[in-house]
Amino acid sequence: MTESISHRKIIHIDMDAFYASVEQMDNPLLRGKPLAVGGSEIRGVVSAASYEARKFGVRSAMSGVQAKKLCPEILFVPPRFDRYKEISRKIRKIFFEYTDLVEPLSLDEAYLDVTENKKNVPSATILAQEIRKRIFEEVGLTASAGISVNKFVAKIASDYNKPNGQKTVNPEEVGAFLEQLDIKKFYGIGKVTAEKMYQLGIFTGYDLKQKPLEFLEKHFGNSAQYYYQISRGIHNSAVKPNRTVKSVGAERTFFENLSSEVFLEEKIISIANELEKRLQKSKIAGKTITLKLKYSDFSLQTRSKTLPYYISDKNLIIDVAKELLYQERLKNSVRLLGLSLNNLNNQEKTKEAPKQKSVSVQLQFEFY
Structure with a gap:
């Protein structure tokens, strides 16, 4: 059976080592040196690493202690999120x-649907080159880009020629491009799932494509349909300019581990203050409060409670958070505490995205 899908011209822009690159841009003394944003040689977690640090194996979400072991010369700087947001807005x-069809995924990456664009340029590849050039000239940072027929393939492609490069996967090239990729390169397949696929003899996109849907359903349940489709390059999700915020949170990593609920109560108050500010800025409220605890052994625990009404007031958040804190005894000393609010009341605030026209696969696409 021949699969028929409509194609768009999608660009995925991904800034290169964004946080670290901003720090190096603002401070010439940091340029060319292995750099970690966040963490330290004794505490904390790395938020971002420069390419000089990545050569040693340093990665985001790694402990500062481990980063120091891998790269003894690494420099640590505290994150400056206000500055990153300022650059992201530019x-x-x-x-x-x-x-107008721009879907931000974070401060440093976004999807752009340029099937119909304000420059009336038919080539998505040329547009991506121009956008990257302007970012470099006007902001001072490099970006990489992936260009293809849908968001899934474009995101994979943006990682292909990093840093400061781009990769175009034309409609007729999608199948061959995905078949040769290691399965861990597929967006949406994490480390655990990749290991499971390896055990089942699925190492590449080609291997995944050979598995019938029944086989995938048996081993991967509700995710089977997604894996079946992406192995064939099918991903019909449109670029959504108005993404609905599903959760708002704040957290703190402590300089010293805390082993008493009494000390954690004090931290709850300061975190709730920050969470209230973020809720007020977004003008939203939520029903479900989640307390996040990361212990000294890096194990993670969450405790949640759903209320019958929406809240955004810090005092109510604090009351529920304390209740969750004492719900059960701490398993160990705590290195990180977080609060988040979801089940939000912003569904009705989501505006309808501009309608996007489907472009038939039979049309000649000018990606070059």
């Missing part, structure tokens, strides 16, 4: 000069 302003 970059997005450039995006919107090309299309």
Whole structure:
């Protein structure tokens, strides 16, 4: 059976080592040196690593202690999120000069649907080159890009020629491109799932494509349909300019581990203050409060409670958070504490995204 899907021209822009690159741009003394944003040689977790540090195996979410072991010369700097947001706004302003269909995934990456664009340029590849050039000239940072027929393939492609490069996967090339990839390169297949697929003899996109849907359902349950489709390059999710916020949170990593609920109560108050500010800025409230605890052995525990009404007031958040804190005894000393609010009341605030026209696969696409 021949599968028929509509194609769009999607660009995925991904800034290169964004946080670390901003720090190196702002401080010439850091340029060319292995750098970690966040963490330290005795505490904390790395938020981002420069390419000089990545050569030693340093990665985001790694402990600062481990980063120091891998790269003794590494430099640690505290994150400056206000600065990163400022730079991100400048970059997005450039995006919107090309299309209104921009879907940010984070401060440093976004999807752009340029099937129909404000420049009336038929080549998505040329547009991606121009956008990257403007980011470098106007902001001072490099970006990589992936260009293809849907979000899934474009995101994989953006990682292909990093840093400061781009990769175009034309409609007729999608199948061969995915078949030769290691399965761990597939967006949506994490480390645990990849290991399970290896055990089942699935090492590449080609291997995954050979497995019937029944086999995938047996081993992967509800995710089977997704894996079946992406192995064939099918991903019909549109670029959504108005993504609904599903959760708002704040957390703190402590300089010293805390082993008493009494000390954690004090931290709850300061974190709740920050969470309230974020909720007020977004003008939303939620029903479900989640307390996140990361212990000294790096194990993670969450405790949640859903209320019959929406809240955003810090005092109510604190009351519920304390209740969750004392719900059961601590398993160990605590290195990180977080609070988040989900089950939000922003569904009705989501505006309808501009309608996107499907482009038939039979049309000649100018990706080059």
